[in-house]
Amino acid sequence: MMKALVNKKTTKQASETEISVNHQKLIDATIETIAKRGLADTTIAHVAKRAKVSQGYANFRFKSKDNLLISSLQYLSDEYKKSWQKIFEENNIDPIDRIIRIVQNDFSSKIANRNKISVWIAFYSEVKFRPSYLTICQRQDEIYSQQMEKLVNEINNITNQKEFTPKEVSETYHSMVDGLWQRILFDPKIYTHEFCKNLVLKYFKSIYVNEDRFA
Amino acid sequence: MMKALVNKKTTKQASETEISVNHQKLIDATIETIAKRGLADTTIAHVAKRAKVSQGYANFRFKSKDNLLISSLQYLSDEYKKSWQKIFEENNIDPIDRIIRIVQNDFSSKIANRNKISVWIAFYSEVKFRPSYLTICQRQDEIYSQQMEKLVNEINNITNQKEFTPKEVSETYHSMVDGLWQRILFDPKIYTHEFCKNLVLKYFKSIYVNEDRFA
């Protein structure tokens, strides 16, 4: 009725931006709704209300609920990827400092908060039944692992560590992160960001015995 | 119509057993249905069909779908608990052998198969919104952790390992298991039971450097 006035721009380009604004509003609302109510209780009506558009529009805009969910997972995945991609690419920084930054990122409040984690796990839980969810998650994992192994390899060389392969260290770290994220959901009082970070740093300490930065 | 004849016994006690047979049939069918179709797609109708009882009966027997789901999670939790409880209690066995058995159990095909894991994760994903799910999962975790720390403490004493506390080792192991279970869902080709077991044994090797049984 008048709502639309608020954000509208006048040029054609602005109008195209406008399209993405609604697009993004709906994706944000989807993620928030899943975080607040769970995937099972996330309806188009709830999402539309939160995004402040009509129910019909939400469906029209994304063609289907399924498509909206997939787009939201993709967004979440991209957001996470951007956060670590940046760190892996900082070649001027010492590898050990770089891996510590990766750990800090993985347990930052932007990434490892209960809302985001509950959304991740909601999608994980459907991975076996929705090939499109699986594809998005797998693609993410693959690149992360690849970069992680490269980084661990550098550290192995620097520290002259030969007992544990880059793949082993990378897989262990990765599974620890997934496991700890899950536990943050269960009991965020115990599994604080500090607790989790210290735990994985201790793991690195067990591998790179002489490296004090992991202590 | 005649179905019921098949399993019926004649004495009163047998009749009570009969009650549990249907009870268990429904719980099994629930777990199988979640594994096959996902929690979101699990309806009373599907479960009833798989258990070979009428839809009305399934609901009547458990009072509500919610109650059926909770009972199924409880069953899954008890089953898992029995499998590790036994091992923790084998005090005559060397602690290191005992922890290796724990690892073997956690990645046995009875425990760590894709069906069971997908059911676990389905429930995990709702933990934030269903206090009863959370309670069941937390109670399980608490006892497991407690026993694990006790066991690690023994091993620390035997090996004279002082750098890593029982709590740290236990938490690291536990999070690795959760993380690896998740990854088995993603890619069971890569994350075979052997792969997972070797990975956690390698972790123990990093802690207990001189102990060859972890190699």
Add this chain to the structure above:
DNA sequence: ATAAAAATTGAATGATTATTCAATACAAAA
């Protein structure tokens, strides 16, 4: 300012599903 096009609404539709319950089948007791 007006017309045409595009965006957005909201109410209607049809499908799905948990739950209820009267009717039936069955078992136990007499």
Add this chain to the structure above:
DNA sequence: TTTTGTATTGAATAATCATTCAATTTTTAT
């Protein structure tokens, strides 16, 4: 066998929800 109580059925109910679409509002072009 007959009666009584319990177990089980299956069809009806009511609620929820994704999806559709004709009508309306807003934007753009003339």
